[in-house]
Amino acid sequence: MARLKLIYFDLHGGRGEPARLALSIGGIAFEDDRVPPSDWERRRPETPFGTLPVLEVDGQILAESNAINRYVGKLADLYPSDPWQAALCDEIMEAVEDINSKIFATLFLPEEQKKAQRKALVEGPLPFYLTRVGQRLQAHGGQYFAAGRLSVADLKVFVWIRHLRSGELDYVPTDLPDRVSPQLVEHYQRIKNNSSVKAYYAKHGVTG
Ligand SMILES: N[C@@H](CCC(=O)N[C@@H](CS)C(=O)NCC(=O)O)C(=O)O
Numbered sequence: 001m002a003r004l005k006l007i008y009f010d011l012h013g014g015r016g017e018p019a020r021l022a023l024s025i026g027g028i029a030f031e032d033d034r035v036p037p038s039d040w041e042r043r044r045p046e047t048p049f050g051t052l053p054v055l056e057v058d059g060q061i062l063a064e065s066n067a068i069n070r071y072v073g074k075l076a077d078l079y080p081s082d083p084w085q086a087a088l089c090d091e092i093m094e095a096v097e098d099i100n101s102k103i104f105a106t107l108f109l110p111e112e113q114k115k116a117q118r119k120a121l122v123e124g125p126l127p128f129y130l131t132r133v134g135q136r137l138q139a140h141g142g143q144y145f146a147a148g149r150l151s152v153a154d155l156k157v158f159v160w161i162r163h164l165r166s167g168e169l170d171y172v173p174t175d176l177p178d179r180v181s182p183q184l185v186e187h188y189q190r191i192k193n194n195s196s197v198k199a200y201y202a203k204h205g206v207t208g
Pocket of ligand 1: 104
């Protein structure tokens with residue numbers, strides 16, 4: 001088995017979290033290299049595009065979160081083998097990436113700009129994506145996004161909904177997903193109660 005190291009920031013969320021979850025669910029050993037903010041500028045030049053996450057596989061490097069998700073999804077049997085189902089899985093991961101990029105772009109803004117941009121997101125793009133992603137879930141049976149079983153798409157949506165409901169995003173009401181897309185919140189609860197996901201967060205001392 002290849003030697004894997006997932007390099008990402010030291011937080012229980014973000015673009016690196018679905019891959020951490022997938023590897024853990026698949027029982028695949030990996031080094032969980034969590035970069036503290038104070039180390040980031042020193043380590044940035046080691047990354048292909050100046051960003052994280054990065055996956056090291058026997059010393060070779062892979063960047064881009066969704067490429068990493070697909071790769072670890074294949075290793076962990078959490079990525080569909082059927083080409084159409086794989087495309088459906090990709091569709092959702094890219095849609096979540098699109099809305100997350102808008103949210104992440106507000107993280108380090110000055111307070112007034114952050115407030116204005118997040119309010120604009122709450123009035124438009126966030127309900128839009130919550131509704132449309134929820135509709136895609138319904139279209140595929142209401143339980144999982146692809147192949148009728150857990151995949152990295154489910155993990156990526158889980159991490160997104162968890163973030164929105166966490167209270168970490170000022171000016172984003174924590175009940176927004178519950179009001180706009182109850183089916184996505186049900187999906188979130190289902191993934192949260194998956195025994196491997198529960199074990200992962202228990203191991204990291206994360207509650208809620
Ligand atoms: N398209 C890239 C975006 C990666 C990205 O922007 N990562 C953020 C963290 S989630 C980052 O590295 N930020 C630090 C920085 O840009 O200095 C991906 O999906 O991996």
